[in-house]
Amino acid sequence: MTWISHLFNRYWRNVHFISIALLSLLLLVGGGNVRGVVSSVLVQVFYSPFHIIKSTAVDLSMVNGENQRLHLKLAEVTTELGRLEELRRENSRLRAVLGFEPPSGYSMLPARVISVSGDRVPIAAVINRGTEDSIVVDLPLINEQGLIGKVVSVGPHTATVQLLTDPTHRVAVRVAESREMGIVKFRLDGGLILDNFPIQGTLAEGDLILSSGLGGIYPPGLVVGTVARVERPEEEPFCKIQLTPAASFNSLEELFILRAVAP
Amino acid sequence: MRAIPYLIYLFCVAMWVVIWRDVTSIFGVTVNVPALFVLGVALYKEEMTTVWFGFLVGLVMGAAMPAKLGWLAISTAALALAGYHVKERINMDSMWAKVSMVAGGVLIHNIVILLVVQPAGFLTLLWSSALPGTVYTTLVGWLFLLVKEGVVTWKKIKAIF
Structure with missing residues (x-):
């Protein structure tokens, strides 16, 4: 055996x-x-582990890219959904307006609210109609809910509307049932109130308040609001009456300008 | 235990083939990492270790190409043997001698791989792939040698800043 080992050692290099x-x-x-x-x-021993790592990394990268793409798509769809929801609401508003008739002897010119101003409550609005549309000061404005206000200044393409919620604004009204009259005004601390209504007058909660037409600006019969609360203090000559406005002044969008039609 | 570093080198070669070859390629020109490993071992290790390592690197390189497996194994083993003998016969003390050996070895290996794997279009690929690949690989090998020989150290890099 020694000679074999010796031979192997001598020629080991050649063996390799x-x-x-x-x-x-x-x-x-x-x-x-x-x-x-x-x-x-x-391949199984050397390549497979790295194939797994590579395919995992590629998958993660693709998932990340897909995730970003879907996020972008989601943002687009959400925006589109918001726009469609807005259109749906506008559609239902316009449907409600569709059967809306102006008071007798008046025509309606639709207008869109551009901006609303006011600190605690909206007191004025700018609309997209002006002298170019034959708009003049003191024209009344309504929407499908009721009386909104009147035009107080006019530009070529816009006009400013004094809203019913302006504390300096007064509207001559009457109770729809009893036909008794009063003055509606807005107080920042008390909301819409019916003033100058005698304590012995006939009035109940839920009664409809309409414009009387006596002020010379608003035609008679426009819905101003409903009676929300009535107090009759014994020592005072007038009732304290709180009204709920017919129109929602926090969501004004489409309005109608009333113009008298020549007989 | 002595075989573990070489096993790690073989896994590094596989990792380069699977992951890094495409990632590090510039206009289709790739680093010949297997040749760098083989020549690196040839520069610093013994003859038989080098030749066996070259043979195994050739096998790992050609694992995905069964038809070329034998040719790649024997050509890489031959590169290892040639590299070892060049180192034994020429004074390799200077950095440039080592870099020249790496460049020569990589060029020959690239040419052999071209002849084995893609003999059709050899001349075109020689200019578009083998020669630029040799330059690219030599640069990488030079950086490796700078670190290996202690010319560039972390301490020196920190001292610059």
Whole structure:
């Protein structure tokens, strides 16, 4: 055995070379099966872990890209949804307005509210109609809910409207049932009130308050509000009457300017 | 235990083939990392280690191409043997000698790979791929040698700033 070991030690270098040469030869001429087996083992051992890492990274990158794309799409769809919801509301508002008739002897010119001003409550609004549309001062404005106010100044393409909620604004009214009269005004601390209504007058909560037409600006019969609360103090000549406005002044959009039609 | 570093090198070669080859390519020109590993081992290790390592690197390189497996194994083993003998016969003390050896070895290996893998269009690929790849690989090898030889150290880099 010693001589074999001695021989191996003497020629170990050649043994290595011959081994490598034989293995290479086997791979070169060994046919597809040998190469296939060696290749699949090498791929499984050396390549597979990195394939998994790479495909995971690629998947994550794709998911990230897809996520960003979907976020963008979601933002677009949400915006579109908001726009459609706005259109739906406008549509239902306009449907409500569709069957709305002006008072007798008046025509209606539709107008859109451009801006509303006022600190605690809206007291004035700017509309998109002006002298170009034959708008003049003191024309009354209504919407499908009721009386809104009157024009106080006019520009070529816009006009400013004094709203019913302006504390300096007064409207001559009468109770729809009893036909008794009073003055409606707005107080910042008390809301819409009916003033100058005698204590012995006939009035109940829920009564409809209409414009009387006596002020010369508003035609008779426009809905101003309904009676919300009535107090009759014994020592005073007038009732304390709180009204609920017919129109919602916090959501003004489409209004109608009333113009007298020549007989 | 002595085989573990070489096993890690082989995994590095596989990682380069699977992940980094495409990522680090510039206009289709890639770094020949297997040749760099083989020549690096040839520069610093013994003959048999180098040759066996070259053979195994050739196998790992060609794992995805069974038809070329034998050719890649034997050519890479031959590169390892040639690199080792060049180092033994030429004075390799200077950095430029080492870089020249790397450049020469990588060029020969790139040419052999072209002949083995894509013999059709050899001349075109020689100019468009093998030669630029040799320059790219030599630059990377030079950076590796700068670090390996201690010319560039973390301490020196920090001293610059």
